[in-house]
Structure formats: structure tokens, C-alpha cells
Amino acid sequence: MARTFVFLLLLLLLLGLCGNPVSGEPPSSIDALGDLDYELPETNYETQDSYKPGHIGILFQMVNVFLRTVQPNDFPEEIVRKVVKKMFESSINFDKPENLILSLKILNYEIGVIIYTLLGLLFVILMPLVGCFFCMCRCCNKCGGKMHQRQKENGPFQRKCFAISLLLICIIISFGIFCGFVANHPVRNRVKRTRTLANSNFKDLRTLLNQAPEQIQFILAQYNTTKDKAFSDLNGINLLLGGGIQERLRPTVIPVLDEIKAMVTVIKETKKALESMKNSLQSLREESAQLSSALTNVKSSIQNSLSDPACSVRPSSETCNSIRTSLNQLESNLDLNQLPPVDGELDSVNDVLRTDLDGLVQKGYQSFNDIPNGVQHQTKNIIADVKGMLNTIGSSVDRVTQRIPIEKTLSTFAVYINNTESYVNSNLHKWEEYDSYWWLGGLVVCCLLTLIAIYYYLGLLCGVCGYDRHATPTRRGCVSHTGGVFLMVGVGLSFLFCWILMIIVIVTFVIGTNVEKLICESYANRKIFKVLDTPYLLNENWQYYLSGIIYNKSDINLTFGQVYSDCKNNRGIYATLQLDNRFNISKQLNIAQHIESINNEFENLNVHLSINLLDAAGRTNLEDFAACGIDSINYAPYLSQTGRHPARVNLLSFAYDLEKKANHLPPGNLRQSLKREAESIKMIHRLHIIPMEQSLGTLRQSIKTLQHITHGLTGRIAKIITTLDSAQNFVTNNISSVIKDEAKKYVRTIAGHFEQYLLWVDFSIREKMVSCTPVATALDSAVNVLLCGYIIRPLNLFWFGVGEATVFLLPALIFAVKLAKYYRRMNSEDVYDDVETIPMKNMENGNNGYHKDHLYGIHNPVMTSPPK
Structure with missing residues (x-):
């Protein structure tokens, strides 16, 4: 069974690989220009990425506090690794020292669960025996079976203490019953919620599969935006390049x-x-x-x-x-x-x-x-050549994106998704039938405890309301006597069913506690992924299991934890599954080569300008x-x-x-x-x-x-002539370098548009394209929501409530037996011949002395007059 469980968990994790997880940030160079803003359209998914149990979550937290007391140890990573490795061995020899040590470590880890289980088994064994002996003892007029109550000075005090104690215990039992009902109630619509959750997840997974071609088309469409921007800058070379030259010369x-x-x-x-x-x-x-x-x-x-x-x-x-x-x-x-x-x-x-x-x-x-006009006139031919070369970049990007193996990879996972959906839909009706049995059994258990508690409450109600402190034990009223009978019925039912209830508690306790600690908590803190990512664990020939399955190369560092984390962080499938080991997008795009081609086209950019300020x-x-x-x-x-x-x-x-x-x-x-x-x-x-x-x-x-x-006219004119000569010399001597510098800036602007686009394509395909968030969400839904939220945590709350109520039945029946003596009508009572021997307190309470007649156990009360 353990081996089957491990295979099921691995299947869930592998299904999670349909998505793509990893956190990545765009390279800083993408935003260097800031002229163009690229962003893949956001995909909306139905399934919530978090599970909230609502108000019942407080009760779940209370149970978790108890579980941490029972099982305070951290997740036993090393033990689990060894257990999983032993499971894949053909035969297990428990006589080996290492197996013995492993068994001792497991016992040490499970010591809290074992102790509570043993206590529960002790309860199961002893309660029927005690009940049997108690029944036979009472049939022999022992253990309070004799309908005779001795008068004591502290009798009223004991009665009140027993009643209050029983009432408090019944309240505690009622809280446990309430927890049982609360835990059992969601079972009825659990399959319906599971169906809704499954449909939502499968819909999101199909959306993930369908968005790949759409996003590829979107990426290609952005090239037209980039090209239009570049063409606009090429057509506006008079303003960009010519204007740049003007701005450099303007201050002079x-x-x-x-x-x-x-x-x-x-x-x-x-x-x-x-x-x-x-x-x-x-x-x-x-x-x-x-x-x-x-x-x-x-x-x-x-x-x-x-x-x-x-x-x-x-x-x-x-x-x-x-x-x-x-x-x-x-x-x-x-x-x-x-x-x-x-x-x-x-x-x-x-x-x-x-x-x-x-x-x-x-x-x-x-x-x-x-x-500007001179620049535009002298660059007509070069601009035409550059436009032609830029058109070829779009075709290159189209070929690269069509060769990306994302769609092929997703089509493989689509088969698993379809098979899983068919399996879930075909078996939901069976699970619904099992849940109905579960719910009915839980309802019977809770109703049985409720019945016992009701008898105790009725006994207390009738006993307290019908008790007459002036009435003698043999003359108690019908209501008080009925209260005592109710208490004894509750005691009988407690002896009859509490050991059965404890068996149910033990079974659910062992299952729920271990699943919560070993799966739910380890899944929440990701420690279970560390175990699964242990090299050579799941396959002794593979260092990394996932890379061995996907690429048949076990040396690629592809782990369950990394894949889940990347999917959770909305990363693309390319980076998540490290598809660059199959298709290197950076090498195929060859951004540097495209940019170099653009720069080469502008190498023949020669602009000659003649500027004469004054002849x-x-x-x-x-x-x-x-x-x-x-x-x-x-x-x-x-x-x-x-x-x-x-x-x-x-x-x-x-x-x-x-x-x-x-x-x-x-x-x-x-x-x-x-x-x-x-x-x-x-x-x-x-x-x-x-x-x-x-x-x-x-x-x-x-x-x-x-x-x-x-x-100062002569000085002003002389200064003007000097400044004129200086400006003319600057223009004549530096116009070539100014043109060259501004041409480089202009070329960087044109090439920067395509560099920005190509970097965005590389980043989008790696980090954003076909984000596998639905896969992480599906895995969370399977483990965190369905297994832990819908099954284990309600199961833990159920055994916690039922177990608490069952345990407290023991003190409840003790106090109920003690208290029933004060409410039931006795067959005989104490009689005193010597008036002086009557305790003063009994006289103050209106009790008179009686003659004792112990013949055949039948006592006929004879009233005697009190002394004057």
C-alpha cells in the first residue's frame, strides 16, 4: 500500500509538470530604450490559487495544535528517503542491522502516535471488560446495584458536586460531538465541490495548452509594431539624424x-x-x-x-x-x-x-x-537597403518560433490530462457513493454520542428539577426517579458503544495524523520535494528523476521542487522544463548577428554638409x-x-x-x-x-x-568677427565628427528597437510564454485542497471530536452512577432505633429515625416519633 501511495504522489507531481514554473525578470537592456512597450496578454484562470476553509479553520488549527503535541518531530526526510529506497528493492530483509536501525528510527518518530494508539487500544480492551464485570456485579447487588442508600452528613454536598461535574463533562462531550458534526457535514457535498474544482482545473489546463499558438502569434505580431517604429525612424532620418546634428551645432x-x-x-x-x-x-x-x-x-x-x-x-x-x-x-x-x-x-x-x-x-x-533635408537626400539609397534587410529579420523570428518544442511538449501532456479527466469523471459517482457511506457512518457515530449525552442531560434535568430534599430515599418522586433511570441508561449505552467508537477513533487517528504530518505539512513547507529530488532515489540509475523521464538525461538539474516553485511563480514552460537543453532559443535567435547586420548596413552612411555662416x-x-x-x-x-x-x-x-x-x-x-x-x-x-x-x-x-x-561699437564688432571665425572653424573642422557621432546614435536607435524586440522575444519565450501556473494550482488542488482540505483535516477534526467525547464518557459514567443513587427511588433506607444516634444534621433536614429490618433484603420503613 505504501508503494502504491508513493506512485500516486509521483503521478500527481508529474502531472504538475504540464505547467511551467520559475521566477525570472526581464533583462535590464529590454527597458533601456523605453520607446516600445511589449507585454504578453494576461491569461485569466478560474481556479483560485489558495484554499480557505472559512470559519471551520479555527477548529482545524485547534486540531493541529494537538497534533503538534502528539507528533512534535520535524519531517523525517532521511527516514522517508530510506523507506522509499527500501520500497523499490525486490526484497526486504528485516534482519539486517540497517533495517533494524531504520525500524527503530521510525518507532522513535512515531512514538507519540504509538503511545496514544496504545492508550486507545487499552481503552478498547478494558471498557468492555469493565462494563461486563460492572453489569454482573450490579446483578449481584454489588457496585451500587443494591437499591439502598446510606445517609451521610456530606450527602447533599456530594450530590451537588456529582451533578456539577457531570454537567461540565457533558458540555465537553457536547463540544466533541459538535466537532464531529461539523467535520461530517461537508462530506455530503464533498464530491460536488471536487467535481467543480476538477472541472475548473482541467479547464485552466486546457487554457494553458491552447495559449501557446496564440502567444506565438502575438509575439510575431509585435515584430510588425517594431518594424513600423523602425520604418518611421528611417523615414524621419531628417529629424532624428539631421536634427541631432543641428542640436550639436546650435550652441555654436x-x-x-x-x-x-x-x-x-x-x-x-x-x-x-x-x-x-x-x-x-x-x-x-x-x-x-x-x-x-x-x-x-x-x-x-x-x-x-x-x-x-x-x-x-x-x-x-x-x-x-x-x-x-x-x-x-x-x-x-x-x-x-x-x-x-x-x-x-x-x-x-x-x-x-x-x-x-x-x-x-x-x-x-x-x-x-x-x-535635415541634406541628410535625407544623401541617405535615400541606404534607407531603402536597411528597410529590405529589416524585413528579413521578421522571417527569421517566424522560423525560430515555429521550431520551439513547446507545443510538442504540451501535446504530450495533453494526453495525460485527457486520461486523468476521464478517470476522474468516470469514478466520481463511485466516490460519491463512498462519501454517502462515510457521511452516514459519521452521522450514526455522532448521533449515538448525542443520544448518550441526551440521556445524561435528561437525567440531570429530571434529577435536579424533581429532587425533593425533604423526601426520603424510598419516597422520592417520579421525576427524580426518572432522572436516575436516564443516567443509568446513559451509563449502559456508554459501556455498550464507547469501545466501538474508540476503535473508529484509533483507525482515523493513525491515518489522519500520519497523512497530515507526512504529506500535508511536508507539502506546505516543500520538504517532500527535497525527498523526491534526492539523486538516485526513485531510480538508482538516474541522478535527477525528472530529467531522466523528460530528456533521458539524468544529469540535467531538473527537480520537482524547482518545477513546482517555478510554476507557482508563473514562469514559462521553456525555462521551467529547461527546454534549452533541447532547443537553445538564444542561439537560434542570434540577437548579436541580427544587430551586427543592421550596423553593417549603416557602414556606408556618408553625409557631407557645407555650412557657411557669413561670406x-x-x-x-x-x-x-x-x-x-x-x-x-x-x-x-x-x-x-x-x-x-x-x-x-x-x-x-x-x-x-x-x-x-x-x-x-x-x-x-x-x-x-x-x-x-x-x-x-x-x-x-x-x-x-x-x-x-x-x-x-x-x-x-x-x-x-x-x-x-x-x-564700444568697434569692440563689439571685433568680438563678433572673432566669434564668427571661431564658430566657422569649429563647423569646418568638426562637422565630420559630429555627423559620425550622431550617425552612431541614430544607428543605435534603429538597432535598439530590434534588439529590444529580440531580447523581449527571448525573455518571453523563456520566462512568460505558456505560464504553467494552472499546473501548480492543479497540484495544490489535488494535495492541499482535495486530499488535505476536503479529506484529512475534516477526518482529523472528526476523530478529535469523537475521541474527546468518547474519552470523557468514562468520567461521565462514573459520576452518573454515583449521581443516580441520589435521584432514584430506593427499596430500603437507613432506620435508627436510638433517637440519640440520629445525626443532628439529619434531623435538621427532616430525616427521622427508622427501624432496621434486614430480613431477605426487604425493608419496611416504620415511622418512629422523634424524642421530645
Whole structure:
């Protein structure tokens, strides 16, 4: 039987190999680019990967605590190895010393189980004998069989103690019965749950078998995504390669061109300022002459008016003299003749502007911006060749994936899956019939214990409720007597059936304990796999049993524990079963060769670019502008003149003062004439002074602009020319290396897409493709759920509950026998002739003395009067 069990376990583990387990992580290079995101579609499975017993799990844990007390030893790996090895031997000689030592080790490991089993067998042997002797003894009016109860002082106390003790024991028995019912209840639907679990697992296993071609097609489809990305980058070589070259040159080229462009603006602003300055000077000269002429005329007119005879008469003479004295203020205040003209500087600037420096700068910008188009134009043929070569990689990947032996391996396991499913479905009805017998037997056992407990409870209920402490033993009530009878019935049933129940407990205890400790716990902590993976254990010619079965090469390190662990961690079947021993995917894909082919196609990538930032005419133009002399203009005289007022006096103030003085003159021609002259002065202010002030402001602004523009102009232009020469030299000398570096980056980008894809293909086929999680789940379902969860743990809870209740029947029947004396109606009772001998306590309780009559064992009570 043990050998059959080992073969069954191996079959379950081999079935687990249908899946693929191992934990692996994608190589870091896959995520190096991050441009493409590959991921195999996730497969959803029905079967849960963990088993939860629910609320009954607390009871299972309680039983496990008891089992650890009974069997505290760790899993005996060495013993199991030796036992399995002996099982495969043709004959076993127990006389050999090593066999004897092995037997002693087994006994030492099973010492706890053996002790409890012996105690149970002792219980089975003694309880029928004790019951038989107890029955015969009572038939002989011994062992409490005589219906006579002696009166004791502590009788009421004993009765209460016996009742409470029996009640507590019955509660403990009831808990054991409850555990038995709870353990027996799931048996009815165990086959139904097993069928659901089996169907779910087989469905998941078939999903595993069917996903291989789907995942292969998905992997191949991702090549189109990669190719489309690569083609997009190839078509965008102007932006990727050309743009890269531009970005490398931009920090050197663009600032220089921007400075030259800014200098073009400076030149234009200089011309504008010089023209404004020239126009302002010319306008001021003309307006200054007109102002001088107008002031001379008005001055002469006022002098003529002051020659009037009225000016010789006091007090008009004083006013006239005051006016005459102020006439020397009516003169121009500007001396523009000392200001040199700017015609020469303006002509020089115009000569500079005859060269289209702005157009020359735009040509520099254009040559820089034409880099992408130049790159694309020069790489047309190479791009076409690369596209053709990339198409061949897809065909290579297709051939490799079609040759992977995963589908062939899975088809082999599909036969085992179909046979196992047929076997399970064809035998489930038989298992259901066996479970019905199991459930019925468990129900009978629990009901029998329940019946005994009910008799005890009824006995306690009737005895306690019907007991009358004033009634004598021979006069007890019917209810109390019935309670005592119930107790004795319970005692009889206990003697009759407890040894049978103990036999059931012993058998289930030995089976359940050993299976739980040797299989369930060792499966949970994976120690059973360590035993099965022992070299040369299952086959003396094979170092590793699995590799011997799968590859017929026992030296490949393929173990049960590794396979189960890999499947549990959702690893692919290729890595789990180490199929690289049959088909090396890395060698077949030959990633390095494909990448080298891509790099070879780009070896002929030669791009020549000519970038001229500014030609000789533009350079000369800048030098001419620096030499035009505007930075040597002396602006102090100009600023000095622009700071003056056009006239020596404020004409408006002078006119108002003249009107005021004229009003002090007597009415007449003189007064009217002076007022007219005052109005003429105001007109001169409006016609000449205001425009001249505006021209002076414009001139001053032009001078300030020129001062700002020409400040350090020669140094700025020299710096621009130096920077221009440096930038041009950098572009001329380094353009080839820049192109080469950027071309390498571009090639790495294109090759990186396919390297990323090929690495992902290698990783996916190894680690993710056809993940064997359903296999580990199926194995968990077979061992952890079906064997341990559905069978062994309920079985352990059953014998634990029934065993507890059965063991406690022994003290229960003792207390029940003792307690029945206090509830049953006796045939005789104690009688006392001497009243003084009656204990005071009995008198206090209402007990009277009785005459003893022991003739023939029949006692007729005779009431005697108590002493007065």
C-alpha cells in the first residue's frame, strides 16, 4: 500500500509538470530604450490559487495544535528517503542491522502516535471488560446495584458536586460531538465541490495548452509594431539624424548668427539716427534764421513805437525807458554754426548698407536649417537597403518560433490530462457513493454520542428539577426517579458503544495524523520535494528523476521542487522544463548577428554638409561699419546746444510783461501799438519757438541713440568677427565628427528597437510564454485542497471530536452512577432505633429515625416519633 501511495504522489507531481514554473525578470537592456512597450496578454484562470476553509479553520488549527503535541518531530526526510529506497528493492530483509536501525528510527518518530494508539487500544480492551464485570456485579447487588442508600452528613454536598461535574463533562462531550458534526457535514457535498474544482482545473489546463499558438502569434505580431517604429525612424532620418546634428551645432552657430543679425539692426538704427540728426540740424538752422529775423523786426517796430512824444512825459517816460532797456533780450540764443555736419558719417553708413548684410545672415540661417533635408537626400539609397534587410529579420523570428518544442511538449501532456479527466469523471459517482457511506457512518457515530449525552442531560434535568430534599430515599418522586433511570441508561449505552467508537477513533487517528504530518505539512513547507529530488532515489540509475523521464538525461538539474516553485511563480514552460537543453532559443535567435547586420548596413552612411555662416562680403561689411567713424563723433557741442532755449528770453513772459507795462501808459496810439507788438511776440513764440523746441528734442534723442549705439561699437564688432571665425572653424573642422557621432546614435536607435524586440522575444519565450501556473494550482488542488482540505483535516477534526467525547464518557459514567443513587427511588433506607444516634444534621433536614429490618433484603420503613 505504501508503494502504491508513493506512485500516486509521483503521478500527481508529474502531472504538475504540464505547467511551467520559475521566477525570472526581464533583462535590464529590454527597458533601456523605453520607446516600445511589449507585454504578453494576461491569461485569466478560474481556479483560485489558495484554499480557505472559512470559519471551520479555527477548529482545524485547534486540531493541529494537538497534533503538534502528539507528533512534535520535524519531517523525517532521511527516514522517508530510506523507506522509499527500501520500497523499490525486490526484497526486504528485516534482519539486517540497517533495517533494524531504520525500524527503530521510525518507532522513535512515531512514538507519540504509538503511545496514544496504545492508550486507545487499552481503552478498547478494558471498557468492555469493565462494563461486563460492572453489569454482573450490579446483578449481584454489588457496585451500587443494591437499591439502598446510606445517609451521610456530606450527602447533599456530594450530590451537588456529582451533578456539577457531570454537567461540565457533558458540555465537553457536547463540544466533541459538535466537532464531529461539523467535520461530517461537508462530506455530503464533498464530491460536488471536487467535481467543480476538477472541472475548473482541467479547464485552466486546457487554457494553458491552447495559449501557446496564440502567444506565438502575438509575439510575431509585435515584430510588425517594431518594424513600423523602425520604418518611421528611417523615414524621419531628417529629424532624428539631421536634427541631432543641428542640436550639436546650435550652441555654436545660432548665437553668432543672432549677434550678426542684431548688428544689422544696429546699422539700420544708426542710419535712422544720423538722418534724424541731420534733418534736425538743418531744420534748426532754418528756423533759427527765421527767428532772428522776426525778433529783429519786432524789436525795430517797438523802438519806433517808443519814439512817440508821449514817452517824453513823466511817468510814461519811465515805462518807455524800461521797455527800451529790455529790447536787447529779443535775440536768438542758439549758435548752430559751430556744430559740424554728419553728412560724412551718414554717407559711410549708407555705403555699408549697400551690401545686403541681412540677406547674408539669412543665408547662414538657411544653410543651418537645410541640414535635415541634406541628410535625407544623401541617405535615400541606404534607407531603402536597411528597410529590405529589416524585413528579413521578421522571417527569421517566424522560423525560430515555429521550431520551439513547446507545443510538442504540451501535446504530450495533453494526453495525460485527457486520461486523468476521464478517470476522474468516470469514478466520481463511485466516490460519491463512498462519501454517502462515510457521511452516514459519521452521522450514526455522532448521533449515538448525542443520544448518550441526551440521556445524561435528561437525567440531570429530571434529577435536579424533581429532587425533593425533604423526601426520603424510598419516597422520592417520579421525576427524580426518572432522572436516575436516564443516567443509568446513559451509563449502559456508554459501556455498550464507547469501545466501538474508540476503535473508529484509533483507525482515523493513525491515518489522519500520519497523512497530515507526512504529506500535508511536508507539502506546505516543500520538504517532500527535497525527498523526491534526492539523486538516485526513485531510480538508482538516474541522478535527477525528472530529467531522466523528460530528456533521458539524468544529469540535467531538473527537480520537482524547482518545477513546482517555478510554476507557482508563473514562469514559462521553456525555462521551467529547461527546454534549452533541447532547443537553445538564444542561439537560434542570434540577437548579436541580427544587430551586427543592421550596423553593417549603416557602414556606408556618408553625409557631407557645407555650412557657411557669413561670406567675405558680409565680414567686410561689418569691418566697414566699425570704421565709418560714428564712434568718434563729439556729441558734447550738440548736447550743449540742445540744452539751450531758442531765444535769450521767454517770449511769452516777455509779451505778457510788455502788455502789463503798456497798460500803465495813458490811452493812445503808444499804448495800442505796444499791445500789438506783444501779440506779435506771442505769434513768434507759436510759429518759431515751439517748432524749434521740438526739433531740439528730436536732435537730443537722436544724439542719445547714437551715443548708445556707438558705445564700444568697434569692440563689439571685433568680438563678433572673432566669434564668427571661431564658430566657422569649429563647423569646418568638426562637422565630420559630429555627423559620425550622431550617425552612431541614430544607428543605435534603429538597432535598439530590434534588439529590444529580440531580447523581449527571448525573455518571453523563456520566462512568460505558456505560464504553467494552472499546473501548480492543479497540484495544490489535488494535495492541499482535495486530499488535505476536503479529506484529512475534516477526518482529523472528526476523530478529535469523537475521541474527546468518547474519552470523557468514562468520567461521565462514573459520576452518573454515583449521581443516580441520589435521584432514584430506593427499596430500603437507613432506620435508627436510638433517637440519640440520629445525626443532628439529619434531623435538621427532616430525616427521622427508622427501624432496621434486614430480613431477605426487604425493608419496611416504620415511622418512629422523634424524642421530645
